[in-house]
Amino acid sequence: MALAAETVDLLAARQQMALSLGWHIVIACFGVGFPIFVLLAEWRGLRRQDPVARRLARRWSSALAVLFAVGAVSGTILSFELGILWPRMMADFGDVWGLPFTIEGVAFFTEAVFLGLYLYGWERFSPRAHLLVGLPIPIAGVASAWFVVTANAWMNQPRGFDVDHYLATGQVRDIDPWAAMFNPATPVQTTHMVLAAIMVSGFGVAAVYAVGRLKGRRDRHHRLGFLIPFAIAVVATPLQIGVGDAAARFLAERQPVKLAAIEGLGETTDCAPLTVGGVFIDDRIRFGLQIPCGLSLLTHHDPNSVVQGLDEVPPEDRPPVNVVHIAFQAMVAIGFFLLGLGAWWAWRRWRSHRLPESRWFWWAAAAAGPLAVIALEAGWVVTEVGRQPWIVYEVMRVDDAVTDAGGLWAGYTVLLVVYAVLTVATIAVLRRLARSPLPDLEPSREPSP
């Protein structure tokens, strides 16, 4: 059976958006979290007159330069694609949800300007002034992430215009961009994303030094390079699990279909079970471990509370359940793995003020980097695929937003090649940076008077 041309183009548009966003989100996380580690290393170098920490900061800043550049260009593409692929959404709602992007632009400007001064100002500024020049970078990075995610939150909880009037007439009126930005999903989604960025970059950078440890590198440079990002990621992990729990309860109240897809809950029921693993076949989960009344307990703190199932909406309004269900399971499993890893490290640190010696720990820490990235992507799949078939939840369907211009497959194929090359090149450059020999230590300089 041949698919209709529109169906093929819709699929191409979705694949292209998923590829570009899924790629950018990883790099963007490093743009948010990595500057924090760089500045902490520099701060330690300054405060304790520690040349090893200062050298580490300087080395990290080279990697940050590469990641920031790649993040900047891959992010720009997204603003093109919103218009190229989803013009009907942009035409109707550009002035409803666009404000946070404008403010994000300001934050991004601030970040780029200070990064330019920071990266090329090591010799120009005194050590103290250089640290101060770096300070706006993580602040602006977190702000950028926050504002962009408010826009995604709006897609889940569209506010700031007359929804009923739009559904009746297709006309947007009574626009309030601030109400759109501060929609009900904003607090929980932005917090979840910023913590995710810190975890991905923290476990990601630490994994490089864990691999070094497995190869026998135990000097202070490597210990410090592991400790700074790892400690911060470990602190973020339990907070993230708490926020994730709040996110699930938010879904129970505001996007019950997404939660039903996450849990594979076919029918609305009281004493809804919590499902671990399994596959969704014929409207229910098979081969999974079910904890009786667990979902009711988690979402409403009451084992007899009613949780809505997929049957609340007609089949054409349901997301693909297995994708969402499996992605969610992966995210949660990795989250608890990272929690356990952090607990191991904290236990050793509390008992003996040392890093764990066990090679198991270092293997796990090395795996934590890629695993955190997988959890990030999985979480993003849950929120995006879980919203389907809506691009704007219960307001506009994805197939009503896509462009009329045909031939999207060609563009998608070219971009696929470009991203493949970009991925290989970025990894090659970062590996090269990691392997280049360390420069001699600078004599520790007193801060200029």
Place this chain on the structure above:
Amino acid sequence: MSLAEALLALMWVGVTLYAVFAGADFGAGAWDLLAGGPEEGAERRARIERSIAPVWEANHVWLIFVLVVLWTGFPRAFAAVASTLYLPLTAVAIGIILRGSAFVFRKQFHSVRARRAFGAAFAASSVITPFFLGAIAGAVASGRIDPAGDIDVVGSWTSPTSLFGGVLAVLVCAHLAAVFLTADADRAGETDLVEWFRTRAILSGAVTGLTTFAGVAVLHADARHLFDGLTDRGLALMALSAVAGIATLVLLARRRCRLARVAAVTAVVAVIWGWAAGQYPEILVDHLTIEEAAGARATLQAMVWSLAVGAAIFAPPLVYLLRSAAKGDLE
């Protein structure tokens, strides 16, 4: 001036700064392509790298700024431009990815082979990107974006006006870059480089001027509406641009490098504002006026306020960055 016009003027400031600063960065990539073999071109490429490395990302952000203001403030215009011109926009997108990443990647390598590969990607994309941006400008200026009509995904940006726009954009970028690099080399006392870039600044300036003359005929035949506007409301600015362009060449010939930079920037700024004056009050020539395209008033107000506060935050450090870079303090 209405609120929509005020916001569009702010966006146009962004377009101008992108054209001048990012334009010079793209042009520098074009000269990187023409700098000669690995040995004879090494010094020239090193100069290009030192000049654009600290600033190109900040300069690039103007494009993002322009895009978000356009889609939030004038959503219908943005949707029509993006869906009609998705092919050249995709080319620009790929050009931006390759240019930025290849440039930072190249700096990490020392072997001739790797540097050549990344350098080729950097330089080629530095030419391709402004060409397609110019073609996009040509499509808007010649009335080929119709929000209500059928989408012509190829014909809309392959008209004579678009081709002229593309060629002009590449030439202007190259000229601006040569002028900027001459001034940078002069400030750093790199005498040989000054001569190399100065010759090319004069040459590219002359070619740009001649192309513009030819372009007048193209616009007359293919973009009559814009032509009429340019020769009416835009005439003073067009004349200013011509005078400044000639002044640039004279100043370069007399080795007044810093003044030449001011004159070249004046010429470019005058063209961009002349274009705006020429197609006012339409945002998409022949199809959509500024007021018709404007989004909700509450949103426009929120944007003007956000941008005012935002500019107070980022403008002082941005000016400091560009000044420090121009003085060579960040090399």
